[in-house]
Amino acid sequence: MDRDHPMKAANRHPGRKPAGSADRSHGRKLVDDIDGLDARPILRPDLKIGVVLWPEFPLMSLAGLVEALRHAADFGDNSQRRRCDWTIMAHDPSLSVRSSAGVTVRPDRSYQDPADFDYVAVIGGLLRSLSSAPEGARAYLRRAAEAGVPVIGICTGSFILAEEGLLDGRRACLHAYHLEEFRESFPHVRAEANLDYIDDGDVLTCAGGISIISLASELIRRHCGPDRATKTIHQMSVANRADATPLTVTQALGYTRVADPRLRRAVLLIEQSLVRPISPQWLADQVHVSRRQLSRLFAEEFGQSPGAFIRTTRLRYGRWLLQNSSESVTEIALRLGFSDCAHFIRTFRQEFDTTPGAVREARARSDKVMA
Known part of the structure; x- marks a missing residue:
């Protein structure tokens, strides 16, 4: 029976990372x-x-x-x-x-x-x-x-x-x-x-x-700044949706490492505000720069305006939800702040050259193959 002990099983593969180790290192x-x-x-x-x-x-x-x-x-x-x-x-x-x-x-x-x-x-x-x-x-x-x-x-x-x-x-x-x-x-x-x-x-x-x-x-x-608030939300596992943790959301988006601390803070704020409306002006106020300066920072690092980066980030999260959740396209569109499903589909196609329905169908075909 000892052969099934989890610690002994892990020791049989010393070069293999334990399950979940990537998540833990990313969170730290x-x-x-x-x-x-x-x-x-x-x-x-x-x-x-x-x-x-x-x-x-x-x-x-x-x-x-x-x-x-x-x-x-x-x-x-x-x-x-x-x-x-x-x-x-x-x-x-x-x-x-x-x-x-x-x-x-x-x-x-x-x-x-x-x-x-x-x-x-x-x-x-x-x-x-x-x-x-x-x-x-x-x-x-x-x-x-x-x-x-x-x-x-x-x-x-x-x-x-x-x-x-x-x-x-x-x-x-x-x-x-x-x-x-x-x-x-x-x-x-x-x-x-x-x-x-x-x-x-x-x-x-x-x-x-x-x-x-x-x-x-x-x-x-x-009182302490958006970085402290972001840490609080992350550490307390407050999710942007009921069945996704902040860490999962961050992995879905691909947490961006940039040199400028103001820009890092802005990206963190965007990732923590996926389901509530924020504006470039609000973002500039939070990181204590002018809106023009914020636009310059985003253009130099991402080749996008702050508004475009916010929209792209939400669309990337929407694509992840299509691939990993059971929410309908309409539910995802409304959750991400789009005025209606048609607006979400149109913007999604412009960003990814495909439709939310096609992404969901590809997931269904993949699930069928895996089954």
Whole structure:
């Protein structure tokens, strides 16, 4: 029976790379490339968030926020708080807070000056626990708002901010499950669902769940730069579609190694924005160059304008989806931002001198032969 042991089987072929080794090396190289975009000395974290937990808070909201910050904070995967930092606070940090799953979390310290943070976030608990305010928590949130520190309501944290009058006349992001009850309780707040978050300047609200990763990534982008946000998305395996990981997407496109760090950053941003509209001007703003300079960089390296490169990249991803997914041509076209299927087919033919249907038929013939 020992002959079937996987380790012994691998040792019989010392020259053969283990399955998946190329994926792992590519993933490590991608992170190394991102980390190499910014080698400046770090004197203090670029992003600091203070966190207040309500009884029966959802673990996913806390974990999503902290894990996003953790990946953006360090270089490599060493859990060093260099670019980002976070602090969980309570009146008495010796008392653990029980989550809705029954897992308890012990705060790091007592409430500290809100001005020490870029944001103060409150993660609300089950609705039945909202009236069980931790000692000093509401006063601390008001103190943060009065000091001009942006406050974030995560999950039912929006209820808490509304109760404190911090959402009066504003928009608020709610999970659909809580939307009706919130509207009944706070008719003076414009509550919306089916969004990841709403940024209303000095007050932000987030639906919770995996939506917190979207909000955290945006805050990381603003304070630490798009390279840190890209690393976060990659490390947390946030996919551009439900059944494809960012690493798979990168392999489908062919990650481009270029010398200019601004151009590398621009390419990474394009690869991470395949299913949402971006413009050359937005791209130029993110990498801190003028639109004319960005066009020059793309022309010198790729012989294309930024807009053409974005379109070509999406078409390449579309071709990969045709070959590797079960989505229809129409679904792929709409996912990639084309106005309709006909537009996608016409542009695809111009780029590859073939049609999406022909690519799908070739895949079907190949599958039949392999079967």
